[in-house]
Amino acid sequence: MPGRHPFPDQGPTAGADSVTPVLKAQLNLGDGKFIDLPVRFAYCGDAPFSVVMEFPDSGPAVGTWEFSRDLLWKGLHKPAGIGDVKISPPCRCHGRRQLRITLRGDDGTASIDVPVEPVHSWLREQSFVLVPRGRESELIDWDAELSRLVRDR
Incomplete structure (x- = not known):
C-alpha cells in the first residue's frame, strides 16, 4: 500500500494521524522479573488496517x-493472534491487570505488558474516530494496489 510505513523519515510516530502518549510498559524477563519499557502506538489513515x-x-x-x-x-x-503477534487481555485470576503483547521475531520472543485503559481509550476515542472499524477498505485505492502488484511481479 502507498505509505505502508507512513512515517519512515522521522521515526514511526512522526506524521501519524493519532499517537498515544508514551506508556509505561513492562518487558517480562521471566521468573516474575520485569523491566520498564516505554511504548507508544500510532495510527495513520494511509495504512488504515x-x-x-x-x-x-x-x-x-x-x-x-x-x-x-x-x-x-x-x-x-479475548486472546487474539497467531504467528508473530499475539495479544491477551488482563487475566485477573493470574494477577495480571495489563494487556499482554507477545512479539516473536528471528531473535526470539518478547512479552510486553501494556496498560489497558490508555490503549482502549486511544482506539475508541481517536483511532476509530479517524477511521471507523469496518470502514478501512474504503480508504484503499484498490485499482492502484492491483496495478502495483502486477507491476512488481
Whole structure:
C-alpha cells in the first residue's frame, strides 16, 4: 500500500494521524522479573488496517512493530493472534491487570505488558474516530494496489 510505513523519515510516530502518549510498559524477563519499557502506538489513515508500536528512546535493535489494528482491539477482550503477534487481555485470576503483547521475531520472543485503559481509550476515542472499524477498505485505492502488484511481479 502507498505509505505502508507512513512515517519512515522521522521515526514511526512522526506524521501519524493519532499517537498515544508514551506508556509505561513492562518487558517480562521471566521468573516474575520485569523491566520498564516505554511504548507508544500510532495510527495513520494511509495504512488504515494497521497500528505501529514503537519503543521510544530504545536502540535501533528494538525496532518497531506494525500489526493489525483489529488484532489490538480484539486482544483487549479475548486472546487474539497467531504467528508473530499475539495479544491477551488482563487475566485477573493470574494477577495480571495489563494487556499482554507477545512479539516473536528471528531473535526470539518478547512479552510486553501494556496498560489497558490508555490503549482502549486511544482506539475508541481517536483511532476509530479517524477511521471507523469496518470502514478501512474504503480508504484503499484498490485499482492502484492491483496495478502495483502486477507491476512488481
